[in-house]
Amino acid sequence: MVQLTRIYTRGGDKGKTSLGDGRRVAKHNLRVEAYGSVDEANAVIGLVRQHTADSASADAMLARIQNDLFDLGADLCIPEAPEEQGGLRIIQTQIDRLEHEIDAMNAQLPPLASFVLPGGTAAAAQLHFGRTVVRRAERLICQLAEVEPVNPLAVAYINRLSDHLFVLARHLNKDGDKDILWVPGATRQSVTV
Secondary structure (H helix, E strand, O other): OOOOOOOOOOOOOOOOOEEOOEEEEEEEHHHHHHHHHHHHHHHHHHHHHOOOOOOHHHHHHHHHHHHHHHHHHHHHHHHOOOOOOOOOOOOHHHHHHHHHHHHHHOOOOOOOOEEEEEOOOOOHHHHHHHHHHHHHHHHHHHHHHHHHHOOOOHHHHHHHHHHHHHHHHHHHHHOOOOOOOOOOOOOOOOOOO
């Protein structure tokens, strides 16, 4: 278990930070950017949970996801050499759980006839924001995987998570009733002043 007795160490005052294996890297290192975006996504989900008190199942899913995101950050902060499998890593059962929850929620939703614009309920709007942060984290993780070893299940997890947040947003939009659908070209008419 982690025990924090000091919050500041002054170790980052010169623009460097430590990875989980003790290696010092620049704070703008691609690995740090990747797990920093995962942390940002976790913070957005924390905001979403301020609006899920009336949905115990959604709140429980989000609580599990927040814990998973800390696991993902731990996975990413320790560089993985192909011959090493040490450290906390995302595993298949975490991805399977997301897929199971996506399928269960999606079965209750009407099919989409258009793309969904971010909005609707407060929880859904913030989930859409979280989904975009997760997509950024995914892009950074994939970019990192091109230059350094990354757990492939970490990539799969973050990919599935954005799908999960999208479907959960629709679920929290009164099972799609409050979805705001994109109307292609709707604002192209000329305006007379």
